[in-house]
Amino acid sequence: MYIKRHIEDTINRVSNMYSALIVTGPRQVGKTTVLKHICKDIQYITLDDPGVMQYAKKENGLFFKTYVPSVVLDEVQYSPELFLYIKMIADETKRKRLFFMTGSQAFHLMKNVTESLAGRIGILQMLGMSLREISGREDSAPFRGKQ
Numbered sequence: 001m002y003i004k005r006h007i008e009d010t011i012n013r014v015s016n017m018y019s020a021l022i023v024t025g026p027r028q029v030g031k032t033t034v035l036k037h038i039c040k041d042i043q044y045i046t047l048d049d050p051g052v053m054q055y056a057k058k059e060n061g062l063f064f065k066t067y068v069p070s071v072v073l074d075e076v077q078y079s080p081e082l083f084l085y086i087k088m089i090a091d092e093t094k095r096k097r098l099f100f101m102t103g104s105q106a107f108h109l110m111k112n113v114t115e116s117l118a119g120r121i122g123i124l125q126m127l128g129m130s131l132r133e134i135s136g137r138e139d140s141a142p143f144r145g146k147q
Helices: 007-015 031-038 050-058 060-066 082-093 107-116 131-135
Strands: 020-024 043-046 071-074 099-103 121-125
Touching: 007 020, 007 031, 007 121, 020 031, 031 071, 031 099, 050 060, 060 082, 082 099, 082 107, 107 121
Parallel strands: 020 099, 020 121, 043 071, 071 099
Antiparallel strands: none
């Protein structure tokens, strides 16, 4: 059973502003699940698959001819070589919502992303489920404590 996450509205809003979006965060917080839910009609590619990862690393110039954007790229930190091509495609097409990515919070990943995709990417951090999400509350306003 899918549990709606409060970050979904933010993902949709930010993805309409940029060609690429990356959702970062610790392992097992639901990054992939949320993107698969939001991007049901978009091709999903995981770089966790050793064959796909090798293809992305060795044939990165052909990768996006095989997997034509819009795409969901899961675990993009395994192939930072793709960032140059993501930049080129974003600059050529000027379209929004081309690349939805997940990745670890590793400093080197964020450094590569911010340097190579500046102005082309929205970066969101996702954390574990909140009690509001677990209980199914739609209200995502921050807790303000007792007034």
